[in-house]
Amino acid sequence: MTDLFSKFDALIAQREGLLSTGVMDPFSLVMEEVKSPTVAVVNGKETILLGTYNYMGMTFDDDVIAAGKKALDEFGAGTTGSRVLNGTFQGHKECEDALKEFYDMKYAMVFSTGYQANLGIISTIAGKGDYIILDIDSHASIYDGCKMGDAEIVAFRHNDVEALEKRLKRLPADAGKLVVLEGVYSMLGDVAPLKEMIRVSKEAGAMILVDEAHSMGFIGENGRGVAEEQGVLDDVDFVIGTFSKSVGTVGGFCVSNHPKFEIMRLVCRPYVFTASLPPAVVACSATSIRKLMHGGNKRAHLWENSKTLHKGLRDLGFQLGTPEAQSAIIAVIMPDLGQGAMMWQALLENGLYVNLARPPATPAGMTLLRCSLCAEHTAEQVADILDRFERAGKAVGII
């Protein structure tokens, strides 16, 4: 018998090697208690959270929680059904209405996760003979959506407008083309030059999908994302997003003005062949989305936090993923996985949680400590975070 698990031997050996040096397993952390969007108890210690993507801090919003409790009481714990059978409750429609209003778009479809939204929309709209042109650093859910469908896949260099244009020019003029972009790339926290990319894509006759997972709620005057910020939202055919970041719940969505968009509900397998979100989740999500429409003050505070942390870390001598804060993600580049894991642990022991990211999730084989700020972080917490980075960085010998 061939052991089908032998393909994982290298990864198992790498993991065992790392753990044998005495570092904690960074990928099996347990939040024993969650006190607020910015504080949890981990290993018995009160810990500042700086790696949750809870950008707008909506997880503990009083109105959001009240809406969830009411829906739980009135509609029960789950739907036990697909959206196209018994799984569309009043709350799902209200959630889609909130999204249409939030984006000022005609159509909205709620999926059970953002992963499934990308999987479903990308694999369904680009079919045999069509082309998907995507940034090489695209999220796993975008790649998996490509794999699930029958279109030809063409990748271009990260955030490189010229490379995108060149790839587009090589494709047959009359072929169907879908350009897939992200507003903010979550590994380094860098923003895409959507304006230029959308211009060259339109010139080539392509349709455009933008995943605004890490910008919804925060970037743009109304929090609609990078496309709004760069004044090109009207040129985007499909916006994909998630509830698992700024909205503070779980779920995914696609909004569009395409006149035939509603047919997606019948042909998109990751929408049809899975159970819908529980009533409490859609009620929390709809309330959160509506509150995010009036989140201007929170957005301004989150920018303050992001800029302060970026400048502070740079001044301490850390190498960062972007020259300035472009989003609420600040990526700290580690020399290697071993030192990255040591630094991660030193921060945790100092009461600070960040995300450790390593290849293949990261670009160019980098090990990163990814920090994501929250609108609920106070200025004192940000100062504390910098202090803890300084102490841990010196102890590990990175600065």
Ligand SMILES: Cc1ncc(COP(=O)(O)O)c(C=O)c1O
């Ligand atoms: C760019 C991007 N798209 C999609 C997703 C998937 O979102 P969800 O957590 O809702 O599955 C993520 C989540 O990490 C993401 O970063």
